[in-house]
Amino acid sequence: MSLDLENFEPLRAALGGALIGLSASWLLFAHGRIAGISGILAGLVEPRSTSRAERTWFLLGLLLVGLVGAQVFAAQFGAEFAPSGRRSLGALLVAGLLVGYGTRLGNGCTSGHGVCGLSRFSQRSLVAVVTFMLTAGLTVFVIGRFFGGSV
């Protein structure tokens, strides 16, 4: 193991994280909702869902950032939004299936468990975060070790 200090940007990461935390707090203060993105998205698909409009507006805000960001900051973000040739479309499709199914079975993702759950010191969320960090790391390790870094 070695550290990649060229790309190490803890301040920028923490500042971005603080904005995420601020948004999650706003959503709770103003709308009483937990900012778990997988849950908010799944509520659009769930047959017995309530509050489809509410969910849609929040998610549109997310999409808008990508739309405007890719236009305005094309040089910085445009190309890098994609895994730049290291993942095939087939791999991305399977990845999406796993993310969709897994986050419903485990009731949360990086935001729901990682930010909101850990913020209220939920043991359940801690178990979830440790689990998905481990399997995500293991997946990247296996792809790097046995598939030359792209799949």
Next chain:
Amino acid sequence: MKNVLSLLLCGALFGVGLVLSGMTLPSKIFGFLDVTGRWDPSLAFVMLGAIAVHAPLAWLARRRERPLLGPSFELVRFTRIDGRLVLGSALFGVGWGLGGYCPGPALVALGSLGVEPLVLVLGMLVGVAAFYLRQARRRERTGPLASLVTGDA
């Protein structure tokens, strides 16, 4: 109208945070998850920054009777640590390491109109739909009481 504007801005703020922090860059995600290679620990600071802000504010918010613009606070429906939680989280982790996107960044990237995030988000929606289909089938088979036992909401 006030609601719509608030939700849009809130989602946009979340998105800006994701972009600024690097969560929308699969290359950054792979660098963070590649602990045995050349490890870039930056993304650990995203979670730390988010929790440092959200933990005290969420505690304050939950002391209110009701939200500013909504009728009530969403309840945390699940409390048990069980196989379902671990298996689901494990599958999600494999998907995250495989694709390089968790759900929020996938949606931001989708906004940039790339093919890669589009394919991933489509897969994600199918995965979610498959879960609800399986859940509905199971409920049909076992009757409504079983969902109380298994904790399915």
